[in-house]
Amino acid sequence: MREHHASRGRAGGARLRRSAARAVLAGCAALLTAALATAGPGEVWAAFAGPTANTGNALATSGLFPDYRTAVQASGPVVHHSFDDPYGSSAAAALAGTAGTYNGAAAASNASTTAIASSAGGPRGAVRFPAGTHAAADAPTSLDGAAVNTLALTMEAWVRTGSGGAVLSLLPEGSDPATGRPQLYVNTLGEACIGLVLESPRTLQEVCGSDAEDPKVWTAADQASPAWHHVAAVIDPGGAPGTQINVYVDGRLAYDHGFSATWPQRLAGRLRVGSAPILTDTAAARPAPDTWSGAVDEVAVYTEALSAAEIKKHHDLGTGTVTGDYAATVTALSSRHLYWPLDGVPGAGSARAVADASGKGRAGTHHSYPDLQAAGARTGTSPSGLAVGLSGVNDISTGASRTTPAAFSTEVWFNSSGGTGPLVSFGSTQTGVATAPYGAVYLTGNGNLAFSIRTPQRTVVSARDHRDGTWHLATATMSEGGRMRLYVDGVLVGEDASAPTGPIVGFWRWGGGGDYSSFSTRPGAAFFSGRLDEASVYDGELTPEDVAIHWGASF
Template sequence: MSEHHAHPGRARLRRPAARAALAGCAALLTAVLALAAPGGAWATFTASTGSTGNQLAAMAVFPDYRTAVQSSGPVVYHPFDDAYGSSTAAALAGSAGTYNGAAAPSSATATAIAAGAGGPRGAVRFPAGTHAAADTSTSITGAAVNTVALTLEAWVRTGSGGAVVSLLPEGSDPTGGRPQMYVNAAGQVCVGLTLQSPYTLQEVCGYDASDTKAWTPADQASPAWHHVAAVVDPTAPAGTVPCDSAGTQVVVYVDGAVVYDRGLCATWPQSVAGRWRVGSAPIPTDVIAATGEQEGPAPDTYTGDVDEVAVYAGALTAAEIKTHHDLGRGTVAGDYAATVKATPSLHLYWQLDGVPGAGAARTVADASTHSRAGTHRSHPDLGVGGAPTGTPTPGTAVGLSGVDDISTGAGRTTPTAFSAEVWFRSSGGTGPLASFGPTRTGSATVPDVAVHLTAGGSLAFAVRSPQRTVVSARDHRDGAWHLVTATMSSGGRMRLYVDGVLVQEDVSSTATSTLTGFWRWGGGGDYSAFATRPGAPFFTGRLDEASVYDRELSPEDVAVHWAAR
């Protein structure tokens, strides 16, 4: 399974200097640059399950990349299929554009996504200093500040970087949001934003050498296509303070996976207005020389290829971004690990693929790249057959015999909104599947949060204070793999999903306070005070692919996780 490094990214702030043309990038930006790569018909995506006796009443069929993009509702969509030498950039949504300078559609077939419905496709190559600009302006206005959302999308192929998608102001007014996505001199995808109250430019870039890049020196002579996305959503969690590294209001994706995220550093404007430009443009947010943090200044001049540029008046979800990437690549949903890693606010992800052996075998690796490893307690069976995660080579799981559990190595404070998810298989065994409580070993303390199998095989999701429990209706001890997801909203809504489907919820507005403790999987804790208890103190069965999120997963998130198996 591929590794994607997700982290807060680096953010730089400054008061804007007087600078011509572009005054930065605006608010709620979800910039997805959907690259043209081989990709034809995509299999039907259906989020349904027969094993639980429930069915999600939704099916989305995306025959090809462009159908999926148009299903997401772009307000601007330039496919760049224009005939070689044309001066007009035709549009499938919004107004057409005009090529500036020597920019011209490319005749190179390698720059086109695979032909599907709609016939042959092309891309555009931008020599240095050229661009394409919309013929008319676009204005997206929300009900108030910190409400408007925006998404940009395209595929890029470059060996030097530069401005990719920018919103240029019509006049000199600097107060409106002006979003911009660009690739810097280190190959990192960056987002520049113009904020207000106070009027500030914010740049969000990666700072780690392991970040997925749009280009590297190794492939500079023959760069590859990459799908890039930057999402700015002021309605998403901001973290505890402005500009918080734990925030998810600005999320940047490369090839369908999150590479970094952050909270907004100031107020996002009520209106985003101007003309969209693809290719070379001034980059006012990137005015500081390279500091040795694995980042560098970005050239205003863009040199390279661009394809399938779209703008949306709304924030695309992680699932939509991954779907667009997969369709562009010509692949289908079916990589659970990549889907989990692409989900914003991932706190930890244990794939439980350990192998038998002494010493290191007791350590549980964290695939989220946050280095939140865990420890096997007692002697579980490692390397047993795992859950169906969609990859050609199946992963492995951990087998628990009613005396084992797994716990996090370091305590943490949970946010008021969170989610826990794990695959399990039981052929008769019961017990705790996931819990959060004040200790990481022993059974003497009461967990604050618990997901467990009751004596009758039903799934229960419970919180201790104030005590509330939701319980599924059926017995899940059938020897099959099941995905259980428990979510808590900041307002106190509890939801329990099984195999991608909501089976029970408590919509009371009793919010859970922040909790301090440890996540444990498979057992531990005193459940005597719970109204609905696990059937045993430790679980007997198999666990796989355990993950925790610092937000409430949406029903769409859960359905996509189930469908990725």
């Protein structure tokens, strides 16, 4: 799955390390500071990439999630050329680093299709380079590490070609050191490669694929009409031995290798996109043409080693296929109180136990016998998980009483083909229908989703019937000041801030129970009929971004 070629005077690819490198860029433009939507220290990422019955999600998408370009900027590039320059322009604008100039016959011109999907901010522009042309930075760049074998680097681009050639190069000039000279290119077999010039002794190193199944930028089958591909090379001197040089194609690690000599402390020269002399393609069976012919988009350079997850995120977001992992978005929130995936396994004794995946050890209990291992909600993983089927006579409760803080949130996926009733409630009893809950989320007799607080009584109700046989995400939040909000499928459908609330003591229950006779808006039944999945509670108010991320992670 990997191959490298080392000879005196050759160098290989490398990844960057955040703490090891500092960049000095002549005429460096200010970096954009657009914030990335995250869900806690784990930097959980999600974006809407699938159909939804709620048209409001289109607005939530653009308002809450960064497009591809914002994601790149959030990763901290020292160079970023978007190649959105108007047709006929001789200047290549920069979002980070110095601007550039098109040379030879190259001039800004939109490719027939651009690399970035419309869901990620495209289509914008891309540049098609006729054979032998390139764009070069208007000022030199120098990148410095603390010592040899410390400088981290990532080179990234979207390419479309049927012949290959040099994509992105840092070419020494004048008194610049001749070593380093990183180049990202595509060889005549369609493999993405990284070439480096190492030192002590001077060694040319190339890291490319070696197996027929290695991912390709182009093949004989699509050479005449190649597709866009995302390529990246990551140099991480601090990585495990034998893996300091990594090449990615379409978000996946294609091949890796260690350094065959010393990686220099300093890189200097002028960045070039497009045709450039390639020194490191010494393998006779897979040469790389110096002349680039094809289209290029969204070129970026970073003085750090982007992680595999970050590389994949860039690729997936660019193609509009970002998927998430619902469980990861839940567990990433430090405010989580409990999280029940409801994936219980039937069996004597264990059928009543409800496992907690929050890491807090707050298990629950099934009352009566639900239908376990029913088909579950979308969770962003394949296959989708399992769920609990309730038949209007059973419910689930927490095992111990607790004080819920003034600010809290609860969330659950539900699926109803006609059934109504409580989805989740908080009250003073674990079972039965004798006492009124403090608050509840439920389906009314008309199938509308409602969030009600008993004292002082107030209710927020959705406008539509959700008994449509599909999965929906219900989220109810309460702020410190008493603002209650109800979300359906990641979108706010109503709120009420008319009265403050305070901490209360009791039990969380899912699927039913309680006396709702004092509620002005009531559930359509005492117990829910339908399926429930992925139930969670948080000791704090989830933000609109948190809620949207949870919904988006399901695709």
